Amino acid sequence: MAASAARVAVALRTNIGRPVAFVRKIPWTAASSELREHFAQFGHVRKCTVPFTGFHKGMGWIHFSSEEELHNALQQENHIIDGVKLHVQPQKPKALQGDQTSDEEKDF
Amino acid sequence: MAALLRPARWLLRAAAAPYLPLSLRLLAGGPGRPDAAVCLRAARARPVAGGLLSQARLHSIAAEKKNYLQEEPTSSHRRNASQFDWALMRLDNSVRRTGRIPKTLLQKVFDNTCHSGSPGGNQALLLLRSCGSLLPELKLSERTEFAHKIWDELQKLGTVYDVSHYNALLKVYLQNDHKFSPTDFLARMEKGNIQPNRVTYQRLIAAYCNMGDIEGASTILGFMKTKDLPVTEAVFSALVTGHARSGDMENAENILTVMKEAGIEPGPDTYLALLNAYAEKGDIDHVKQTLEKVEKSDLYLMDRDLLQIILSFSKAGYPQYVPEILEKITYERRYIPDTMNLILLLVTEKLEDTALQILLACPISRESSQNDFGSFFLRHCVTMNTPAEKLKDYCKKLKEAQLHTSPLQFTLQCALVAQKLDLAKVLMKALKEEGFPIRTHYFWPLLVGHQKEKNVQGIVEVLKGMHEIGVTPDQETYVNYVFPCFDSIKSVRAVLQENGCPHDDNVFSQAELRSKAVNGNLDYILSFLESNTLPFSFSSLRGSLILGFRRSMNINLWSKITELLYKDGRYCQEPPGPTEAVGYFLYNLIDSMSDSEVQAKEERLRQYFHQLKEMNVKIPENIYRGIRNLLDSYHVPELIKDVNILVEREKTDSRKPSSSDLESKLEKLKAENQPIGDILKQLIVMLCSEENMQKALELKAKYESDMVVGGYAALINLCCRHDNAEDALNLKREFDRLDSSAVLDTGKYVRLVKVLGKHGKLQDAINILKEMKEKDVPVKDATVLSFFHILNGAALRGETETVKQLHEAIVTLGLAKPSTALSSPLVTLYLEKDDLPAALESTIDCYEKYKILPRIHDVLCKLIEKGETELIQKAMDFVSQEQGEMTMLYDLFFAFLQTGNYKEAKKIIETPGIRARPTRLQWFCDRCIANNQVETLEKLVELTQKLFECDRDQLYYSLLKLYKVNDDWQKADAVWNKMQEENIIPREKTLRLLAEILRNNNQEVPFDVPELWYEEEKDCPTSLPSPVEVNLQQGLLNACHRRRNKDAFNIFLTAKKQNIVFDNETYARLINLLLMKDNSTQAMQVKDFAETHIKGFTLNDAANSLLIITQVRRDYLKDALTTLKTALDLDQIPSRLAVTRLIQACALKGDTESIHDIQKLVNGLEDSIGLSRMVFINNIALAQIKNNNIDVAIESIENMLTSENQTVDPQYFGLAYLFRKVIEGQLEPALKKISIMAERLANQFAVYKPVTDLFLQLVDSGKVNDARALLQRCGAIAEQMPILLVFCIRNCQRPGKAPVMKSLLELIPELIDKEEAYTCLMKSYVFDNDVTSAKALYESLTAKNVKLNDLFLKRYAVLLKNAGESVPFTEPPESFEFYAKQLKESKETHL
Secondary structure, three states: OOHHHHHHHHHHOOOOOOOEEEEEOOOOOOOHHHHHHHHHHHOOEEEEEOOEEOEEOOOEEEEEOOHHHHHHHHHOOOOEEOOEEOEEEEOOOOOOOOOOOOOOOOOO | OHHHHHHHHHHHHHHOOOOOOHHHHHHHHOOOOOOOHHHHHOOOOOOOOOOOOOOOHHHHHHHHHHHHHHOOOOHHHHHHHHHHHHHHHHHHHHHHHHOOOOHHHHHHHHHHHHHOOOOOHHHHHHHHHOOOOOOOOOOHHHHHHHHHHHHHHHHHOOOOOOHHHHHHHHHHHHHOOOOOOHHHHHHHHHHOOOOOOHHHHHHHHHHHHHOOOHHHHHHHHHHHHHOOOOOOHHHHHHHHHHHHHOOOHHHHHHHHHHHHHOOOOOOHHHHHHHHHHHHHHOOHHHHHHHHHHHHHOOOOOOHHHHHHHHHHHHHOOOHHHHHHHHOOOOOOHHHHHHHHHHHHHHHHOOOHHHHHHHHHHOOOOOOOOOOOOOHHHHHHHHHOOOOHHHHHHHHHHHHHOOOOOOHHHHHHHHHHHOOOHHHHHHHHHHHHHOOOOOOHHHHHHHHHHHHHHOOHHHHHHHHHHHHHHOOOOOHHHHHHHHHHHOOOHHHHHHHHHHOOOOOOHHHHHHHHHHHHHHOOOHHHHHHHHHHOOOOOOOHHHHHHHHHHHHHOOOHHHHHHHHHHHHHOOOOOOOOOOHHHHHHHHHHHHHHHOOHHHHHHOHHHHHHHHHHHHHOOOOEOHHHHHHHHHHHHHOOOHHHHHHHHOOEOOOOOOOOOOOHHHHHHHHHHHHHOOOOOHHHHHHHHHHHHHOOOHHHHHHHHHHOHHHOOHHHHHHHHHHHHHOOOHHHHHHHHHHHHHHOOOOOOOHHHHHHHHHHHHHOOOHHHHHHHHHHHHHOOOOOOHHHHHHHHHHHHHHHHOOOHHHHHHHHHHHHHHOOOOOOHHHHHHHHHHHHHOOOHHHHHHHHHHHHHHHOOOOOHHHHHHHHHHHOOHHHHHHHHHHHHHHHOHHHHHHHHHHHHHHOOOHHHHHHHHOOOOOEOOHHHHHHHHHHHHHOOOHHHHHHHHHHOOOOEOOOHHHHHHHHHHHHHHHOOHHHHHHHHHHHHHOOOOOOHHHHHHHHHHHHHOOOOOOOOOOOOOOOOOOOOOOOOOOHHHHHHHHHHHHHHHOOOHHHHHHHHHHHHHOOOOOOHHHHHHHHHHHHHOOOHHHHHHHHHHHHHHOOOOOOOHHHHHHHHHHHHHOOOHHHHHHHHHHHHHOOOOOOHHHHHHHHHHHHHHOOHHHHHHHHHHOOOOHHHHOOOHHHHHHHHHHHHHHOOOHHHHHHHHHHHHHOOOOOOOHHHOOOHHHHHHHHHOOOHHHHHHHHHHHHHHHHHHOOOHHHHHHHHHHHHOOOHHHHHHHHHHOHHHHHOHHHHHHHHHHHOOOOOOHHHHHHHHHHOHHHHHOHHHHHHHHHHHHHOOOHHHHHHHHHHHHHOOOOOOHHHHHHHHHHHHHOOOOOOOOOOOOOHHHHHHHHHHHHHHHO
């Protein structure tokens, strides 16, 4: 029964302040180890995820240990793996959803 | 395709409204709509040529037919038409972009057409026409087969064919070289009672001719003659082909003469027929001659025609002549798709060598490294099973020709997509030879295919293949792709051994371990780790272990495993060692859990931490801090102290003094009788961060008299964290005694309330709340959320009084609004106790007090579960009475759905008169998505199928969202079909979502995914604008024009009620008007509505600036900041006033952070906005001062003024604003320190601007004595003439400043010698009618023999006259303006 309460909290939680780079256009030939290797030059890569189901979808997330390292990575203009240019951008924090958990208020 | 837009234009004319509704504007101007390209391509239509590539015309013809259809205004037609629109758009897009249609796309459009029930004739036509040369990737026979399938299927569904369909079929036959009997075809038409037309005959002649049957062709020609049908060039061209194919080249050539005699000049089509005829015979000489002849004539052959000749040569087995024709091709850009299609066709026909030849001849720009033009060729070769060795060779050639950067990799990808293991192996070997690494994940696409089918043999084959290539499967390979195929890991091992699949035992057993971990089998993990002999790193197991921990509730196992990993040399050998590894593991464990999960498992986690402590497991301090922050953000700070016990103390930062160092230092100072306040605070803060409550409290008791505010604040917080209500309360009292005006930060107050409430000290908790109100502690969203957590926690513990009283206090004090969320604990209280009558009572009570119904849905669900009919009735009566029957029905509907009573739900939603309520439906959808209730949501969608005005697409969209969460592409695919069945035209966002799900699962997307051209389209009403809409909009705009905000707003409300959406512009004007009239609530209401109904709705610069000012005035600073961000994101330049107001408001709140944010936001725009750097400097300092960070503020100002690289010239470093606010706010301590700073700057650094500004502000606020004292201390102030004069000039512009000016003159008498100064003084006295002072001034000036200017004298004279006094000199005769001008001119000449 506390589910609705939990939802409020989850909705309000954000991932602000986590230094994560969102990488797109990863060539199919590269997987997380290649990404990790590449991004290690900018700092300590805490975690590197590239979701796979057979092929990956060209997207991955690099978790750095500090904002500064993320900044270093973003500063670099070209990121090239296996001859392909990656798109690197900071991970946007999930939007705050406000505390309207129910429609009663909206429905008047 | 312009034809597509024709119906839209027609509608526009019909509506004749100046403001188009959204849907039409999209239709008229939307990108992604076909353009004229296809028409262009169809410029030369050749109906008989039997041509390869002259198909594109079909769509424009189809669209014309559709145009005719649309003009019939019945709704079923409209629906059909939009269905057709959709199909047309998809096929057309494909043709336009690539000149071809992929088979899958055509298949999907065909399936959808079938599903739509009764496909119209135009749809049939469209489909049939697509089955010819637009399918170059299909063998000729397959294309015809497809056409027949479509023909038969649609006929079964009741499509009525007319002659156009038969002609289309004939065309397809011709394009596909399909052998058939023309007489049979005619007979079929006759049976169908369809009259053949000219086109039919022409095509039948062509059919005969293609077979070389001149006799047959002549018969048809005879028919045509008897019917008096004209014989066109097309017929002659066909006869050329006919004669040639019958082996009679002479007569073929003669046809041209015959034509001329018949008065028809042979055109390109005829020559092309002849050229093809020569090509089929391999007669290159004649081909060349003919080409030359054509060149000399005024005729012109296009690339497309030349490609046709190439095809003829290749198909007839003369590839050697291809290069000669290729030379003649000009490669016009628009024919590139045609060339590509020829290449594909040749590959399909197994003529891939020729295809490559053509490809290599393509003049594609090869400079850019991103050019992979050859991909389409390679992909098709893979599909058509071109031999691997050949492909390798092609790759090499493409690379050499720079037509592909990585052809081998690309071909390998195609092979993997197509699940071709053998080809993949050859390609991987080739890659390896070239020195490229072969990575393990290359094999995953192959494995995933077998894994889905649980094909063990297939898996084994791939694993063998890996071995062959020399790639060892890694853990991921086993865990994700191999194990799922088998019932047990044991059987995997057995099967691998049986089949001679070698595997690395170490990798395999670790994979097994991970697999077990993921499944929560911690017993296995422990025993494995104990008996394992191969060392491996802890971190490789971390992710799976975390999942395993979360699935198992056995804390003892948690601890034992952690201990083992921590202590056993086998697992944590690598640097940075076990402390880091375990610390990081704990961090990740908590991070991976949601806050509700951590809250639910609080006790277990505590137990776990304490067990770890007993096992002597330690974690580094920096990781502890990370965990602390996590727990804080999860609202479980109570766990922090339990983690803290694990911190490795010895290694804490050695640079900092330890607490014992500080303590001895403290004792030493005390012994020497020196002040110890600062060091005591430091020590207490340090002990607090070490969570050493006992020691901190002892210390406080010992040195109570030296305690400062900061130390108390830290201590209070610490006690709260340790759940120590008693001490926290006592400390708070001592804190108040020390300084009753001191304010804690919001978080500390909230924690106090929480702890006090939890320990039954209700009255004390309420007192804290009251203090929050009295001291105006800022209440942010997060604070409200904390309030909720406090209440909810108490509700879950069943503490009725706590919940009720605290809620009451929070609401009546106005700390937070009684929102549904905040009030829900009032109901939770009883729901948790299963006391349903009380729960219902409480909900109803909330309605009576606050007009909200918290948790009514949950209450109803429970009532239904328990079968409390009477209470249900009561609830329903109440809702019905208060909120209307419809609301009640929805409440009941959702409750029945939620509890699985679908039959009852169905009955409710079928109540006559019920209609769709989008917000409520969406609410329930979102709820289902959040709770992953697939069945419930499916039922909702199913049951609302017939609901009146229900936005089906939106519901399906929600359903797809849920399927996406679960990655269930099969169900998503089924939704697609259901939508077709229901005849729903999906919105683009729905299509995109569906495509995403399918793609994520490596499924083919059966439609062209609409490109994202603006974020998401929220609402695109499909209906036409009704006159009502148009009238309302007109009315609204008129009202705006006349600035009648009330009328305009009322029209908006009316429209909103009827769900009418206007356009961007209309809302923007209304909002501007409302803001100008200072009606921000209404403006926001309009803005919200516009934003939710028009995606991408934005306000313009002026409106956003107005909005910021209004928001600042109403103290919605957060909103104002958001508005500013939005405006800047849109590249708008907000007004200086708006930005300054916002900054100043933030400063007054002490919100330094926001000011810094604003500074970052406007960085680079300062000049455009007209913002001085000083605005930031002043306000940041002010904010810091408001936060009691006076020293920080002063230090940073001093730094700015004394550092080497000054950003602002000291003489412009105006701090007047800051000084004024500090003086006005009577911030005495700050004023004192600022004064010291200003003097220091003057005395030590010779920077006089600040001290002079301060002096002037003191004078300005009437603090003459303070000003005098300052002047005495710092005499240089009197020398700062420029600053003083500017002050005078500014002040004399405003009335009421005479006393200020007078005091200033008293303090600095030298001023009187300056002309600017005495002019200003006189101006001020005149302003304030201060005759006495004016007289005194005049006299003292004349006493000094100062020569006074005319303007001064004129002013003085007028003042005296108005006061009825005589003027002791001749009044200057001219006007003020005259003398002002004169004075100005004289000054300019002096310069």
